[in-house]
Amino acid sequence: MSLFLEMRDVSKTFPGVRALNKVDLEVRLGEVHALAGENGAGKSTLMKIMTGVYTADPGGRILIEGEPIVIRDAVHARALGISIIYQELSMVENLTVAENIFLAREPLRASGFLDKARMNREAAEVLATLQMDVSPVTPVAQLSMGQKQMIEIAKAISYRSKIIIMDEPTASLSHHEAVTLMGQIRRLRQQGIGIVYITHRLDEIFEIADRVTILRDGSTVDSLPIAEVTRDILVRKMVDRELSQLYGKHVCHATSEVLLDVKGLTLDQPRPHQAKVKNIDFSLYRGEVLGFFGLIGAGRTEIMEMIFGMRASTGTIAIDGRQVAIHEPSDAIAHGIGFVTEDRKGQGLVLGMNVRENFSLTHLEAYSPNFFVNRQKETARCRDFVKSLGIKTPSTEQRVVNLSGGNQQKIVIAKWVARSPKILIVDEPTRGIDIGAKAEVHALLARLASDGMGIIVISSDLPEVLAVSDRVIVIKDGRISQTFERAQASQETIMEAATA
Amino acid sequence: MIVRDSPATAVLRPRHTAVGGRVSALLQVRELNVLTALLVVVALISFSTPYFLTTDNLMGVFRSFSLIAIMSIGMVMVIITGGIDLSVGSVMGLSSLVTALGFQSGLPTAVCILGGLATGLLFGLFNGVLITVIRLPPFIATLGSLSIGRGLMYIITHGVPLTPDTPDVFAEIGQGYVGLVPVPVVIMLAMTIVFSVVMRKTRFGRHVYATGGNEMAARLSGVKTGRVKLLVYMLSGLIAGLAGIVSFSRYLSAEPASGFGAELDVIAAAAIGGASLAGGVGSVEGAIIGAALAGIIANGVVLMNINTYAQQAITGAVILIAVSLDVWRSRSKGA
Ligand SMILES: Nc1ncnc2c1ncn2[C@@H]1O[C@H](COP(=O)(O)OP(=O)(O)OP(=O)(O)O)[C@@H](O)[C@H]1O
Ligand SMILES: [Mg+2]
Numbered sequence: 001m002s003l004f005l006e007m008r009d010v011s012k013t014f015p016g017v018r019a020l021n022k023v024d025l026e027v028r029l030g031e032v033h034a035l036a037g038e039n040g041a042g043k044s045t046l047m048k049i050m051t052g053v054y055t056a057d058p059g060g061r062i063l064i065e066g067e068p069i070v071i072r073d074a075v076h077a078r079a080l081g082i083s084i085i086y087q088e089l090s091m092v093e094n095l096t097v098a099e100n101i102f103l104a105r106e107p108l109r110a111s112g113f114l115d116k117a118r119m120n121r122e123a124a125e126v127l128a129t130l131q132m133d134v135s136p137v138t139p140v141a142q143l144s145m146g147q148k149q150m151i152e153i154a155k156a157i158s159y160r161s162k163i164i165i166m167d168e169p170t171a172s173l174s175h176h177e178a179v180t181l182m183g184q185i186r187r188l189r190q191q192g193i194g195i196v197y198i199t200h201r202l203d204e205i206f207e208i209a210d211r212v213t214i215l216r217d218g219s220t221v222d223s224l225p226i227a228e229v230t231r232d233i234l235v236r237k238m239v240d241r242e243l244s245q246l247y248g249k250h251v252c253h254a255t256s257e258v259l260l261d262v263k264g265l266t267l268d269q270p271r272p273h274q275a276k277v278k279n280i281d282f283s284l285y286r287g288e289v290l291g292f293f294g295l296i297g298a299g300r301t302e303i304m305e306m307i308f309g310m311r312a313s314t315g316t317i318a319i320d321g322r323q324v325a326i327h328e329p330s331d332a333i334a335h336g337i338g339f340v341t342e343d344r345k346g347q348g349l350v351l352g353m354n355v356r357e358n359f360s361l362t363h364l365e366a367y368s369p370n371f372f373v374n375r376q377k378e379t380a381r382c383r384d385f386v387k388s389l390g391i392k393t394p395s396t397e398q399r400v401v402n403l404s405g406g407n408q409q410k411i412v413i414a415k416w417v418a419r420s421p422k423i424l425i426v427d428e429p430t431r432g433i434d435i436g437a438k439a440e441v442h443a444l445l446a447r448l449a450s451d452g453m454g455i456i457v458i459s460s461d462l463p464e465v466l467a468v469s470d471r472v473i474v475i476k477d478g479r480i481s482q483t484f485e486r487a488q489a490s491q492e493t494i495m496e497a498a499t500a
Numbered sequence: 501m502i503v504r505d506s507p508a509t510a511v512l513r514p515r516h517t518a519v520g521g522r523v524s525a526l527l528q529v530r531e532l533n534v535l536t537a538l539l540v541v542v543a544l545i546s547f548s549t550p551y552f553l554t555t556d557n558l559m560g561v562f563r564s565f566s567l568i569a570i571m572s573i574g575m576v577m578v579i580i581t582g583g584i585d586l587s588v589g590s591v592m593g594l595s596s597l598v599t600a601l602g603f604q605s606g607l608p609t610a611v612c613i614l615g616g617l618a619t620g621l622l623f624g625l626f627n628g629v630l631i632t633v634i635r636l637p638p639f640i641a642t643l644g645s646l647s648i649g650r651g652l653m654y655i656i657t658h659g660v661p662l663t664p665d666t667p668d669v670f671a672e673i674g675q676g677y678v679g680l681v682p683v684p685v686v687i688m689l690a691m692t693i694v695f696s697v698v699m700r701k702t703r704f705g706r707h708v709y710a711t712g713g714n715e716m717a718a719r720l721s722g723v724k725t726g727r728v729k730l731l732v733y734m735l736s737g738l739i740a741g742l743a744g745i746v747s748f749s750r751y752l753s754a755e756p757a758s759g760f761g762a763e764l765d766v767i768a769a770a771a772i773g774g775a776s777l778a779g780g781v782g783s784v785e786g787a788i789i790g791a792a793l794a795g796i797i798a799n800g801v802v803l804m805n806i807n808t809y810a811q812q813a814i815t816g817a818v819i820l821i822a823v824s825l826d827v828w829r830s831r832s833k834g835a
Contacts, residue, residue: 310720333722347720350713352780361710361721368703375701415721 003065004029004162004194005050005082010060012045012218014402016394019045021218022060027163032185032195034209034226036202036238038434039406040392041215043198044087047165050196051084052077081162085152085169087405087432088345091140098123098136101155126154130184144296146177153184157193164188165196168405170204171431174296174460182208200406200434202231214238239436251446252470252486254288258321259454260423265306265315267299267478275299275478277306280315282473282480284423284454289445291469292458294498299478300458301342304425308332308339319422336422338362340412340429342458348412349400356382356396358411363419385414389444390437405432413441417448424448425456430464442468462491474498531786534773537822538793545800552803559682565795566684567592568762570743572769572787573695574736579770580699581732582712582779583631583638587623588740589762590649593755595619595744597653597662600754604664612670613745620741621734623649628733632726646763653756662754674750684746688788691739696784708732712779769794772823794819 005027012020020042027033035043048054050062052071061068064080071077077084091100098120099106107115107122123136132150140148149169156164166185170178185195185208197209205212206226213223214237221237265280277299284290292300306313309326316323319335326332332339341347349358359382360367367378382396389410393403400408409432416424426445430438445468449455459465465472472484474497482497546553571588578585595616602612623645630641676683699705710718711725719725748754773790775782797818801811 308720328724329720330722330724339720341720346714347716350710350717350780352713353709357706357710361706361718361723364703364706371702371704373701373703373706 002029003027006061006063006066007046007050008061008063010046010049010062011057012042012049012054013057016398017402019218020049020056023215023218023220024223025050025213025220026223027194027196028211029162029194030189030192031210032189032197032208034205034212035196035198035215036205036212036234037215038238039410039432039437040404041238042218043215044167044404046215047084047167047196047198050077050165051082078159078161081160082165083156083159083161083163084165085149085156085167087167087171089145089148089152091148091151093141094139096137096139097127097134097143097151100140100151101126101136101158103155122158123154126158129157130154130187144174144177146173146180146296149173149177149181150184153188157188161193163194163196165198167198168200168432169197170199170201172428175462176295178204200432200438202234202435205234206231216240235435238434241436250467250486251450252288253446253450253452254470255286255452257286258283259286259288259319260284260307261316261318261321262307263316263318265303265313265317267302267306268312268314270302275302277302277478280480282483284456286454287449287452289449289455289457289468289470291465291472292456292475293460293462293465293472293494294475294481296460298475298498300475301427302478303475304339304427304456304458308337308425333362333419333421338416338419338421338424340416340424340426342427342431344405344408344412344431349408351401352399354397354399355386355391355393355403355411358400359385359396359415359418362415366419381418385418389414390440406434406437409433410437410441413444417444421453423454423456425458427458428460429457430459430461438464462494466491466494531774531783531789533825534786534789534793534822537825538789538796541793541797541800541818541822545796545803549800549803552800555680557799557803559680559685561795561799562685562688562792563682564799565791566682566688567743567747568765568769568795569688569788569791570684570691570746571736571740571762571766572773572791573691573784574732574739575766576770576773576775576782576784576787577695577699577708577732578638578736579767579775579777580708580712580779580782581729582715583729583732584642584767584777585627585733585736586639586642586763587627587645587649588736588743588766589759590646590653591620591623591737591740591759592744592747592762593757593759594623594649594653595741596748596758597656597744597754597756599745599748600662600664601656603666603670604662609667609670616745616748617738617741620737620739620744622737623740624734624737625730627737628730631733632730650760653758657754657756659756661756663752666749666752670749671752672749674746674748674752684750687742687746692784692788699784704728704731709780712781714780765791765794768819772819793822797822 003026007023007025009022010020011022023046025046037043045054049056052073062071063069092103101123102119107118109115120136127134127136130150130153134147140151169181173181188195199205209226211223211225212229214221216238261283263281267277270276275297280303294300302311305311307317309328309332317326318324324335326335345351356379360378364373367374379396386393386396391410392407400411413429430441433441445455457465457468466489470486472489472494474481474494476498484493551557571592575585575588598619599612599616602615627642627645630636631638673683678686699708707723707728710723711728715725747758769791770782770787771777772793773786775786798815801814806814
């Protein structure tokens, strides 16, 4: 395996933040190189330097096959054989698969017009090397998250990339899709392509990586062949402090008092490619953590969106024994419901606003009994949450676009917890969150439940659902397939109910 | 719960908080840049002509851009929500006409003024309903009102200006002075202060920024984004109505073409002042500075005896240069 790219003493400073401090990294062809580190450790920043999105501070060096080089921009990086698949996918939804793969380098005929036939043919060839069963003329909007990711990989391959960087590729994939992705990565490795793989799921590192480099607070802690690391060593190098135990002892705080009662909830006019959610009946008790599990596309998110007034529905919703009419999210919020949505960029955050403004958006009234917002009170409360959730930001005035993915996720959680709703729905709450913070989020949910909040947890991470829930409802094809008490719930029984 | 603090951020935190200061740092940078551009232009013009920096000329310039500046306050709020209001020019004209009609029918001054304001508010409401209830794109909705407003003026006036008798006190609004400062300029300053505070310090202001920054995220956080947009268009209409009253009071004649094309100057003022047509970004102060920049350049071009036919082209070019410098500077300061 030959050394392709080296980064030496690479640093990057943003106003108020030293994101990287003299980092070294070596990427070899035909090797899967995992990059591990807590939220805000600098993983994404390092990759953005490698792909020319950011320019490193003076002093560091980047070498390709031994030659020093200055990577000017993303186009230049791609010409050098470096491609990236971002944490948040960036595709043109209403173009076809082939059009996305060949975006900005569409094959032309001699006449200057698009050569669609050739484009579709070549796209089909690339898709075939990935053994993907998708037609080049399908609009990307119709694909699942996992398929979109495969298209990004196809695109990277079509550029004849020597190195493909994947930034948390499995964060939004179903289990099945993640398995497919692992297969693809092995295939790419066999073809001599180098992969840089960023993930917070440590199991994946042991499954796929040949080597792992650990970053902490912007510095390289170590870089080791995978054979020389164990899970414990890896965690210790990443966090450098005692971790609260992941999946610690579970205490049930559920009472017998019904908080939320849903009857016959049915989705009005489901769009094509959408689960037809029908006749959902369930109750949530005060102090209960209720898990919702199901394969991606089963309709879990749609159910919550109906309860939260984002989608038209029929059926009844009662809160504290009284039937309520919810037409808009603001109605749901007024009735004491909070919703940590799954898509943090699209639904969770106003990226251009700062940490404080995003935090307080759900409960601004708390700081403005009359017209004016009390900035002191608002800042103080926001600081408390930044501290208690360990949100890494230079100040509450930092714009959230500039935060790392995991820290953005924590803000979405904070803005709802701060409102102290009666009912809190969390959809994939720990997506992109590092293992230390994940334990903290679980502890937080348990504490909120013990204070009497009713919590609904949706997660595609089955161990997570099992660890935090008092009860688990399994959704399949838009209906409740089975409900499990904690004692009966196991990976096998739940998976069975979700797929059978 | 766990408290933790990484060395990297801990070391740097104090410095940043001191600099980061109060309002969003980026906004301040943008405004300071336009302000710098404005000062440079002022310096250049006053070096090349002695007539510029006289009290008379300055007050005249201020008064001449005050109408655009006043309307840019409503416009910038609309733009921050991610919308646009093309109807302000027509609404201003129609409101001055309604005020004039009031005087012609011998109604009391207060009623005439209220009529002008109500005209603006109604048009704003109309725009807001089209946009939030019928869900027309703001560009189309307000383009429609632009034509309807202007059309109504031609129907009412048959193309002939209206010049009713008005009491002397009414003329004070457009022609009077407070000390050395023309009344329209005083109105402009007062409105700037009020709406700047509204946008920076109130819940409504925050909701306006959130709606334009990410409407979905704002709605899911409980912001009634429909109501925010409705209010913003109503304010824009109301403010254009006020501008119409000031304009009628200044000329005491309601021309059928009054306010024609003004929407472009108003939108330009907001954009020069840093508002992004994509929404979420902009400020009232910025819009006023933008209006001032455009107004002062136009005046400078006149004072410097430049060929009349070339004036408009030169004004446009200087605005482009000033704003390019500003954009270039704020980018080189960023990451
Ligand atoms: N454009 C920027 N402006 C200011 N600070 C930034 C910017 N981009 C990143 N940072 C800061 O640099 C640090 C490293 O961020 P980075 O996104 O590289 O972390 P990460 O390791 O990818 O974390 P995560 O696992 O949460 O995705 C963070 O503290 C972040 O706030
Ligand atoms: Mg990242």
